[in-house]
Amino acid sequence: MSKMVTLTIDGIEVKAPEGSTVLEAAKLANIKIPTLCYLKGINEIGACRICVVDVGAKNLQAACVYPVAEGMKVITNSPKVREARRVTLELILSNHDRKCLTCVRNENCELQNLAKELHVDDIRFEGKTNEYTIDDFSDSIVRDPNKCILCRRCVSVCKNIQTVSAIETNERGFDTIVASPFNMSLKDTPCVNCGQCINVCPVGALREKDNIDRVWKALADPDLHVVVQTAPAVRVAIGEEFGLPIGTRCTGKMVAALKRLGFDKVFDTNTGADLTIMEEGTELIERIKNGGKLPLITSCSPGWIKFIEHNYPDLLDHLSTCKSPQIMLGAIIKSYYAKKMGIDPAKIFVVSVMPCTAKKFEVKRPELSATGYPDVDVSITTREAARMIKEAGIDFNSLPDEHFDDPMGDATGAAVIFGATGGVMEAALRTVVDLLTGKDNEDIEYKAVRGLDGIKVAEVKAGDLTLRAAVAHGLANARKIMDQIREGKADYHFVEIMACPGGCINGGGQPIQPAKVRNEIDVCAERAKAIYSEDENNPIRKSHKNEKIKKLYEEFLEKPGSRKAHELLHTHYHQRENYPEECCGIV
Amino acid sequence: MTCKCENNCADQKEQELLKIIEKHKGKKGALIPVLHDAQDLYGYLPLQVQKIISEQMNIPLAEIYGVVTFYTQFSLHKKGKYQIRVCLGTACYVKGSGKIYEELKKELNLSGDGTTEDGLFSLESCRCIGACGLAPVIMINDDVYGELTPADIPEIIKKYRDRKQGQ
Numbered sequence: 001m002s003k004m005v006t007l008t009i010d011g012i013e014v015k016a017p018e019g020s021t022v023l024e025a026a027k028l029a030n031i032k033i034p035t036l037c038y039l040k041g042i043n044e045i046g047a048c049r050i051c052v053v054d055v056g057a058k059n060l061q062a063a064c065v066y067p068v069a070e071g072m073k074v075i076t077n078s079p080k081v082r083e084a085r086r087v088t089l090e091l092i093l094s095n096h097d098r099k100c101l102t103c104v105r106n107e108n109c110e111l112q113n114l115a116k117e118l119h120v121d122d123i124r125f126e127g128k129t130n131e132y133t134i135d136d137f138s139d140s141i142v143r144d145p146n147k148c149i150l151c152r153r154c155v156s157v158c159k160n161i162q163t164v165s166a167i168e169t170n171e172r173g174f175d176t177i178v179a180s181p182f183n184m185s186l187k188d189t190p191c192v193n194c195g196q197c198i199n200v201c202p203v204g205a206l207r208e209k210d211n212i213d214r215v216w217k218a219l220a221d222p223d224l225h226v227v228v229q230t231a232p233a234v235r236v237a238i239g240e241e242f243g244l245p246i247g248t249r250c251t252g253k254m255v256a257a258l259k260r261l262g263f264d265k266v267f268d269t270n271t272g273a274d275l276t277i278m279e280e281g282t283e284l285i286e287r288i289k290n291g292g293k294l295p296l297i298t299s300c301s302p303g304w305i306k307f308i309e310h311n312y313p314d315l316l317d318h319l320s321t322c323k324s325p326q327i328m329l330g331a332i333i334k335s336y337y338a339k340k341m342g343i344d345p346a347k348i349f350v351v352s353v354m355p356c357t358a359k360k361f362e363v364k365r366p367e368l369s370a371t372g373y374p375d376v377d378v379s380i381t382t383r384e385a386a387r388m389i390k391e392a393g394i395d396f397n398s399l400p401d402e403h404f405d406d407p408m409g410d411a412t413g414a415a416v417i418f419g420a421t422g423g424v425m426e427a428a429l430r431t432v433v434d435l436l437t438g439k440d441n442e443d444i445e446y447k448a449v450r451g452l453d454g455i456k457v458a459e460v461k462a463g464d465l466t467l468r469a470a471v472a473h474g475l476a477n478a479r480k481i482m483d484q485i486r487e488g489k490a491d492y493h494f495v496e497i498m499a500c501p502g503g504c505i506n507g508g509g510q511p512i513q514p515a516k517v518r519n520e521i522d523v524c525a526e527r528a529k530a531i532y533s534e535d536e537n538n539p540i541r542k543s544h545k546n547e548k549i550k551k552l553y554e555e556f557l558e559k560p561g562s563r564k565a566h567e568l569l570h571t572h573y574h575q576r577e578n579y580p581e582e583c584c585g586i587v
Numbered sequence: 588m589t590c591k592c593e594n595n596c597a598d599q600k601e602q603e604l605l606k607i608i609e610k611h612k613g614k615k616g617a618l619i620p621v622l623h624d625a626q627d628l629y630g631y632l633p634l635q636v637q638k639i640i641s642e643q644m645n646i647p648l649a650e651i652y653g654v655v656t657f658y659t660q661f662s663l664h665k666k667g668k669y670q671i672r673v674c675l676g677t678a679c680y681v682k683g684s685g686k687i688y689e690e691l692k693k694e695l696n697l698s699g700d701g702t703t704e705d706g707l708f709s710l711e712s713c714r715c716i717g718a719c720g721l722a723p724v725i726m727i728n729d730d731v732y733g734e735l736t737p738a739d740i741p742e743i744i745k746k747y748r749d750r751k752q753g754q
């Protein structure tokens with residue numbers, strides 16, 4: 001244990017570990033210091049100066065970065081401190097586009113809350129304001145600098161957690177702006193559309209590209225057969241939008257709500273996940289047996305796919321050719337299901353509810369249209385789905401539990417864990433080990449690949465073969481594994497990579513929890529618990545035991561890896577330039 | 588980087604740029620000296636130059652651009668034959684240099700800081716240039732013009748335009 005120091009905060013004696021900050025010490029004494037830019041583990045840079053306290057020095061100090069010292073006397077609540085905080089906040093507000101009523105973050109805004117907490121009832125500085133163009137050219141992310149308070153959380157997450165660095169703090173003084181180089185649209189940068197920046201933004205300066213209108217329009221069109229599918233991670237998070245505790249399982253209510261919105265069918269993306277395991281498991285076994293490219297790397301996370309296309313184009317042949325589960329399911333809906341129901345695929349409109357913003361970009365990839373129509377027409381986030389449910393006046397919390405529709409409504413426990421880091425790997429192992437050994441193995445919980453360590457490795461015996469597996473989540477961790485592979489230092493058979501830290505449960509489309517929650521609770525861990533209990537409560541926990549999937553192969557696809565499966569369920573990738581431009585212009 | 592335009596102009600300078608990067612690479616804080624030398628070489632730091640530096644030094648472009656725009660000594664625009672600097676420092680601003688700047692933009696047909704198509708003028712807003720007594724102030728190369736009103740601008744610009752034609 002580290003050495004303790006004793007200090008007093010507002011006259012209360014506190015013992016705090018050496019090296020901790022005044023903010024942390026104050027928490028030990030249950031003294032609350034307001035913060036704005038601070039986000040634990042992500043942004044601890046003392047940028048906004050809302051958290052200032054009096055430590056007896058000439059100037060007030062930022063508590064979120066100021067270290068404690070033996071005998072220090074801290075005052076967190078004096079006229080001087082309160083006035084300094086208010087002035088800082090009023091200055092931020094004076095150059096803020098304060099249209100709360102029409103702001104996506106209205107009532108879930110850290111700035112709004114702070115203004116209330118610090119009792120700002122007037123803004124004394126009506127000075128110059130910046131006016132910036134909104135960047136809404138990206139398929140996934142909208143950036144509105146007029147609402148940006150320059151906390152730099154998005155910069156930190158994009159640079160340090162994702163190692164993408166699509167945005168930075170540019171210019172200086174009054175002109176300071178968080179943006180891409182040369183003020184380019186995010187669309188023209190190596191941004192992977194992960195939306196992690198949205199999830200950390202305290203205000204409405206970053207948001208997803210809203211596709212709700214397209215969904216309402218489709219639902220209102222009598223000529224269209226509109227179906228929706230929901231990803232594994234949505235069901236364990238959507239309740240947060242309706243005030244339920246983090247980690248509440250809401251599968252039944254979510255299905256009920258979507259039916260009430262008027263979708264003709266509510267399907268489970270988990271069926272697509274089971275299908276992915278069949279195809280990807282087969283691909284893995286084939287690559288191992290036939291000396292194919294190893295390690296095989298998963299391809300379910302579109303943020304990760306764009307990352308590898310930009311940063312490791314030389315390693316693209318490691319990627320599984322499998323489409324992501326939502327895209328697989330879309331292709332099956334427009335082929336198998338269309339045929340079964342006798343509906344023209346041109347008249348089927350597939351909506352996906354995803355925890356993810358990168359899926360919005362993914363559905364627009366031209367190569368993902370197996371039947372000649374986009375496999376998925378529109379992808380909306382968990383947050384957008386909740387907005388629709390609210391707009392429709394549906395009382396989510398009092399809904400009965402309802403079940404997904406046939407024939408894409410029964411999935412296994414293996415599929416639901418796709419939502420957490422390590423889940424695809426665990427699901428694949430459950431199937432691959434059975435297929436390799438020809439047995440129905442009972443040890444199916446691969447705990448080594450669970451949990452929130454950045455990189456997890458496991459060795460799994462399957463007959464004579466020892467399968468070596470690695471799992472990474474968050475692109476900084478992915479980069480480490482990819483560098484190993486590039487240097488020839490990784491002898492894994494199978495690698496799972498998810499762009500978002502924690503996996504899809506923490507995707508960029510999930511409900512936004514403010515810093516005051518995230519500083520206290522590990523949101524990922526809570527949602528993951530819910531995912532694993534969905535798995536435990538499912539009587540079928542291996543993808544190859546899914547009766548509906550068996551039937552799909554019998555009636556339609558023949559067998560995993562068949563020609564038909566390849567036509568519908570597999571894809572290819574291509575290198576992407578980082579900042580594409582046409583002419584060099586240098587003279 | 589591959590040059591996609593027809594005049595294949597970049598090659599020679601690009602070689603020099605690569606040498607500059609080579610010289611500083613690996614040293615701590617190498618970026619700033621590289622940017623300095625690159626700016627000396629090209630006169631400004633356009634996207635293409637920053638991209639080469641980014642790729643060669645393995646520093647994200649966004650970080651480089653952040654540095655370039657933070658320090659006033661770096662420029663994103665090619666300098667014109669006549670470099671106009673408009674002071675937007677406090678004293679000048681209070682005396683209406685904002686309007687002077689607007690007038691210059693209009694006169695030069697620019698939407699902000701930048702260089703005219705014929706390469707004759709470049710426009711750049713800057714902070715206090717130490718001539719507050721003459722506010723509002725602009726400088727064109729080494730000539731200082733003070734106590735200006737927007738109405739003075741067309742004539743001043745015309746002077747430089749004519750100078751060119753007289754040559």
Ligand code: SF4
Nearest residue numbers: 099100103109203204
């Ligand atoms: S970001 Fe917050 S304070 Fe700003 S307009 Fe939106 S809700 Fe209001």
Ligand code: SF4
Nearest residue numbers: 158191192194195197
């Ligand atoms: S979406 Fe992801 S990659 Fe793009 S700017 Fe945000 S954090 Fe960076």
Ligand code: SF4
Nearest residue numbers: 148149151152154201
């Ligand atoms: S966009 Fe949001 S997260 Fe990024 S600096 Fe601005 S306010 Fe902070």
Ligand code: FES
Nearest residue numbers: 036046048049064
């Ligand atoms: S400086 Fe401490 S919260 Fe921003």
Ligand code: FES
Nearest residue numbers: 674676679715718
């Ligand atoms: S403010 Fe313009 S010269 Fe000082």
